[in-house]
Amino acid sequence: MNLNELENNWIKGFEKPVIIAGPCSAESESQMLETAKRLKESDADVSVFRAGIWKPRTKPNGFEGVGVIGLNWLKKVKEEYGFKTATEVANAHHVFAALEADVDVLWIGARSTVNPFTVQEIAQALRGIDKPVLVKNPVNPDLALWIGALERLLGQDVKNLGVIHRGFSTYQKTKYRNIPNWQIALDFKHQFPNIPMFIDPSHICGNRTGLAGVTQEAFNVGYEGAIIESHCNPDEAWSDASQQITPEVLADMINSIQIRKSDISGYEDEMGKHRTLISDLDFQLIELLSQRMKISEKIGTLKKENNIAIFQPERWRIIADYAAQKANESGMSHEFIEKVFKAIHEESIEVQNKIMINK
Ligand SMILES: C=C(O[C@@H]1C=C(C(=O)O)C=C[C@H]1O)C(=O)O
Numbered sequence: 557m558n559l560n561e562l563e564n565n566w567i568k569g570f571e572k573p574v575i576i577a578g579p580c581s582a583e584s585e586s587q588m589l590e591t592a593k594r595l596k597e598s599d600a601d602v603s604v605f606r607a608g609i610w611k612p613r614t615k616p617n618g619f620e621g622v623g624v625i626g627l628n629w630l631k632k633v634k635e636e637y638g639f640k641t642a643t644e645v646a647n648a649h650h651v652f653a654a655l656e657a658d659v660d661v662l663w664i665g666a667r668s669t670v671n672p673f674t675v676q677e678i679a680q681a682l683r684g685i686d687k688p689v690l691v692k693n694p695v696n697p698d699l700a701l702w703i704g705a706l707e708r709l710l711g712q713d714v715k716n717l718g719v720i721h722r723g724f725s726t727y728q729k730t731k732y733r734n735i736p737n738w739q740i741a742l743d744f745k746h747q748f749p750n751i752p753m754f755i756d757p758s759h760i761c762g763n764r765t766g767l768a769g770v771t772q773e774a775f776n777v778g779y780e781g782a783i784i785e786s787h788c789n790p791d792e793a794w795s796d797a798s799q800q801i802t803p804e805v806l807a808d809m810i811n812s813i814q815i816r817k818s819d820i821s822g823y824e825d826e827m828g829k830h831r832t833l834i835s836d837l838d839f840q841l842i843e844l845l846s847q848r849m850k851i852s853e854k855i856g857t858l859k860k861e862n863n864i865a866i867f868q869p870e871r872w873r874i875i876a877d878y879a880a881q882k883a884n885e886s887g888m889s890h891e892f893i894e895k896v897f898k899a900i901h902e903e904s905i906e907v908q909n910k911i912m913i914n915k
Pocket residue numbers: 852855866867868869871872875900901904905908
């Protein structure tokens with residue numbers, strides 16, 4: 557069996573979009589019950605209550621989670637408020653403890669997904685379970701590693717799978733804590749449309765203000781749910797205080813978000829007309845690119861015969877400047893045109909390189 561054959565019917569048992577919410581970390585019984593109570597009373601439509609029991613911290617000596625005692629509090633939340641519960645597992649010991657406490661949904665964190673040994677250990681501990689297991693993207697933008705983690709789970713007969721898009725680490729300071737890199741998540745969704753995808757705006761943003769925008773963007777492209785950190789007293793939270801919101805703020809946010817359906821029925825004709833035009837233009841784009849590469853080949857032959865270097869910075873600068881100017885005039889984003897032309901130039905260099913090394 558491969559990942560594309562999974563049916564993932566588990567998601568049908570949840571109200572859509574599936575909202576998973578709760579504190580970053582379990583801190584005390586009262587903090588857990590108070591947060592759960594207020595989530596229940598709000599109209600955020602939360603179906604799963606999350607809380608971190610074991611916390612992977614960047615530096616030692618910080619708060620590393622309350623440990624197994626927190627599982628009792630999760631149990632209480634389930635009994636008193638009827639939520640399903642979720643927590644992160646990062647080794648086999650966590651898995652056994654979480655299953656023992658009957659946690660309903662487990663997730664593998666971004667720092668674990670990067671390590672095949674860890675994922676294999678967790679997968680073996682989970683062998684054959686039918687509880688949903690969600691895999692966060694690895695901290696580094698590596699789609700194969702993300703897919704590999706799911707394959708390890710499937711290899712142990714864990715078939716109710718989902719993924720969480722939590723963004724990717726960067727060295728540069730950006731407005732995000734972890735840049736979304738939407739393309740990687742969309743590549744995943746394209747390859748595995750049958751695997752439910754959740755957005756984790758809390759870890760992408762690292763602050764409260766960006767949460768609604770990122771969540772809306774994810775629902776615009778058809779994600780199935782969101783996992784959002786919510787705490788009864790966010791400013792006093794023991795971990796990730798700056799990105800947590802109260803249950804009431806969460807409810808306002810969820811209610812302000814538009815949910816889009818992926819089904820186009822009823823609009824096939826109207827969309828069909830536009831799509832025909834797009835297909836026609838795509839065909840022309842490919843034709844034009846192919847003609848451009850053929851000319852580049854001729855230039856490559858000329859350069860080879862006359863020992864001229866392939867890369868011509870002056871010429872490339874003129875082309876890039878011209879493209880930027882045209883982008884402005886036509887109202888397209890400068891970044892987009894720059895990306896397209898860089899890709900064309902890279903391929904053109906590659907085409908000429910092939911000619912050069914051909915005897
Ligand atoms: C085609 C050439 O070779 C390279 C490729 C270019 C391109 O594809 O536009 C431009 C400059 C060179 O770096 C050229 O020298 O004109």
